[in-house]
Amino acid sequence: MKHLPSLKNLFYLVNLHQEQNFNRAAKLCHVSQSTLSSGIQNLEQQLGHQLIERDHKSFIFTAIGEEVVQRAGAILTDVDELVELVKHQGEPMSGDLRIGCIPTIAPFLLSRVVQHCKKVYPKLNLFLKEETTDRLLNGLGKGELDLLLLALPVDTSGYHSMKVGIDPFKMVLHKDLSSQINEPIDYHSLPDESIFLLQAEHCITGHAISACQLEDSAKVNPFSATSLHTLVQMVNCKLGTTFLPQMAIDAGILDNTDLISMLPLGESPYRDIGLVWRQTSSRLLTFRNLGLEIQTLLKQE
Structure with missing residues (x-):
């Protein structure tokens, strides 16, 4: 040998x-x-x-x-x-599981996932990491992470994925400005540089632009935020409007603000939420069981 x-x-x-x-x-x-x-x-x-x-x-x-x-x-x-x-033969919902999640999902869903898994799968230990999509995919490819919770679509070539739910987009603005917005919304009627978005490395920016059919770049403010909470503060100062996922709104991101949400232009605009893992992983049953639990949690919103 x-x-x-x-x-x-x-x-x-x-x-x-x-x-x-x-x-x-x-x-x-x-x-x-x-x-x-x-x-x-x-x-x-x-x-x-x-x-x-x-x-x-x-x-x-x-x-x-x-x-x-x-x-x-x-x-x-x-x-x-x-x-x-x-190690976990016959007991797939046990052991350590390293999960990566993007910042536009993690604050609004992960705590519920962890709490639910503690009750349903007490032998499963979740270790969490929050990062941008590109960095998470890099970590998955290197074996530093086992499973990703992402907003789709993204390029997942070489990986398996499982859709676990959808997350609609809402247009958010100050209540004092809502009277100036006619429904259905016409983006061309908005002032230039009045739409605030996240930095380009956050995939939600591309998803929102595509799903909400925002084609006029002149309407987008050059300021780019690093978090959805920053966007909320900018809009709450009556500086313009933004797009937020329903998941964040349901989690209370608009609480204690003077903001309201409206259905944006587009045919029920939304992003898909999905799990992504390596094709070579042997924990398929673990991932699918966890995916079904997350599906249930998202349907409860």
């Missing part, structure tokens, strides 16, 4: 690439710097190729080193999933 590289040395290599520093990588791996360095040198000897170019003060990964890092990351993820498969 071939003398195969150890998973431990592959783990050292992946963490060194992530940290780009031997000392930090060693701490992350809970070993000494010399142990980590020796492990990577041993890996190079086993593979018969230099993975890192070193001098006294710095290092860089070689081209083949970069390729080995990518493949090693995938191997380590597969091994983790293999362990989870065996």
